[in-house]
Amino acid sequence: MGKNNIPREKIILWNKEMLEKMKKENYARGIIWAHINIANQYWNLGNAEESIKNLNIAESIWHKNESEIDFFTIAKLYQEYSQAYYILKLYDTGLKYNSKGGYYGNKIEDKDRKGKFLSYVYTLRANLLYEKKDLDSALYYLKQSSLLYESLSTTSQIANHYIEYQPSQHEAKTYLDQGVDIISKNKHEPNSYQISVFYYYYAQYFFKEKNYEKAILYLDKALEYNKKLTTIEHSKNIYKLLIECYKNSGNVEKEKEYLEHYIKLKDSLENSQTKGAELSIKTIEKEKTEENKTLKKKILIYISIVVSLGLILLAYLYYQNNKKKKLILESKEIISRKEDETKILEKRISGVHEDLIQLAKNNDISFLEKFHEVYPNVSQKLLAINPDLTKDNLAFCALIWLGFSSKDIAEFTFMQHRSVQIKKGRLRKKLNLGSDVDLYQFLKSLVDN
Numbered sequence: 001m002g003k004n005n006i007p008r009e010k011i012i013l014w015n016k017e018m019l020e021k022m023k024k025e026n027y028a029r030g031i032i033w034a035h036i037n038i039a040n041q042y043w044n045l046g047n048a049e050e051s052i053k054n055l056n057i058a059e060s061i062w063h064k065n066e067s068e069i070d071f072f073t074i075a076k077l078y079q080e081y082s083q084a085y086y087i088l089k090l091y092d093t094g095l096k097y098n099s100k101g102g103y104y105g106n107k108i109e110d111k112d113r114k115g116k117f118l119s120y121v122y123t124l125r126a127n128l129l130y131e132k133k134d135l136d137s138a139l140y141y142l143k144q145s146s147l148l149y150e151s152l153s154t155t156s157q158i159a160n161h162y163i164e165y166q167p168s169q170h171e172a173k174t175y176l177d178q179g180v181d182i183i184s185k186n187k188h189e190p191n192s193y194q195i196s197v198f199y200y201y202y203a204q205y206f207f208k209e210k211n212y213e214k215a216i217l218y219l220d221k222a223l224e225y226n227k228k229l230t231t232i233e234h235s236k237n238i239y240k241l242l243i244e245c246y247k248n249s250g251n252v253e254k255e256k257e258y259l260e261h262y263i264k265l266k267d268s269l270e271n272s273q274t275k276g277a278e279l280s281i282k283t284i285e286k287e288k289t290e291e292n293k294t295l296k297k298k299i300l301i302y303i304s305i306v307v308s309l310g311l312i313l314l315a316y317l318y319y320q321n322n323k324k325k326k327l328i329l330e331s332k333e334i335i336s337r338k339e340d341e342t343k344i345l346e347k348r349i350s351g352v353h354e355d356l357i358q359l360a361k362n363n364d365i366s367f368l369e370k371f372h373e374v375y376p377n378v379s380q381k382l383l384a385i386n387p388d389l390t391k392d393n394l395a396f397c398a399l400i401w402l403g404f405s406s407k408d409i410a411e412f413t414f415m416q417h418r419s420v421q422i423k424k425g426r427l428r429k430k431l432n433l434g435s436d437v438d439l440y441q442f443l444k445s446l447v448d449n
Helices: 008-025 028-044 048-064 071-087 091-105 111-131 135-148 152-165 169-184 192-208 212-227 232-249 252-312 314-361 367-374 376-385 391-401 406-412 417-430 439-446
Strands: none
Touching (some): 028 048, 028 071, 071 111, 111 152, 135 439, 152 169, 192 232, 314 367, 367 391, 376 391, 376 439, 391 439, 406 417
């Protein structure tokens, strides 16, 4: 059995042994990496609770030994956080940690290591964006990942994009063939989990073709490779597709068998996710408590300084103190008024924004005019780039700026999904943008939200 095929439970035990050795040697970086490795195996086993516990310990040790820890270690720490929160279905939190991983990943000095790591960051970001239904951005980051590092994992996911999200069996087959080439030539030594995921996507391809016999064949391969590492979430997906295949092929006995496997695994995973979510809430509460403690310490220091100065210049500070109290009261009143005004304004803006969203969904002719009223700077900036933009161009930009996906736009404007993609391509030409530029990110960058 190769190094990539060792059961996760054995990897955890080995890292726990290494952890004890690192503690005896008081080697901070080694301790952090042991916890990161343990966390990685736990989230792969569907136990996000234990994963986050280990990452919390690792982060705490890093903060106590910041000068000793390199950027790659910090980047990896945050990326594992992102993976754990992805398993918990806390996608916004996952994106936050993914951004932190990317920030420190860009600081890695070794060019090859940096490229490989950022490829990993972009692939996970794509997964999170898929859950947020931002398909265009997800595909953009997958292709960026592939440019940095041609891995079986990224190639598989691009194939899956054309199977599941923007169906094109021809495009999917192109990337699946690339995956077969990677496996056959053992490029970058793909591990059992990556191969298992690839065979799962290949099964999805045949399922779309209604070739259930071949789909089951590839799912059996996926299960065989996954047994070596046992990634729970992935196992659940395989069982689910097997159920559909046997159902469609009329094999009731096999359908029932895998349904029992699926239910058992699903219950186990949901129980783990619930515990992990509770732990993540406790972690956030702990961070807030630590912030409050820091704030209290600062206040105590300021009070001590004021008292010391008071002993030196008592008479002078008596006058200044009275004056300061008056200013503080006035400031509090001003701040209170501003907060009230801000709440009222936010409420109004929220209401107007919701009305605008509804107009877009209804394909109302007054949508563009209302958008200009609420966000006047967007069209102004666009017309500054190209004064020949039509009202139709501006309305299309407004829909993208509001965060609607290509699928949403097609639905609201009664167009085919492909027509929306063609329209995006023409808009890129009018705005002098390359095909690799994310339209949503570009439009958002024009005007501060």
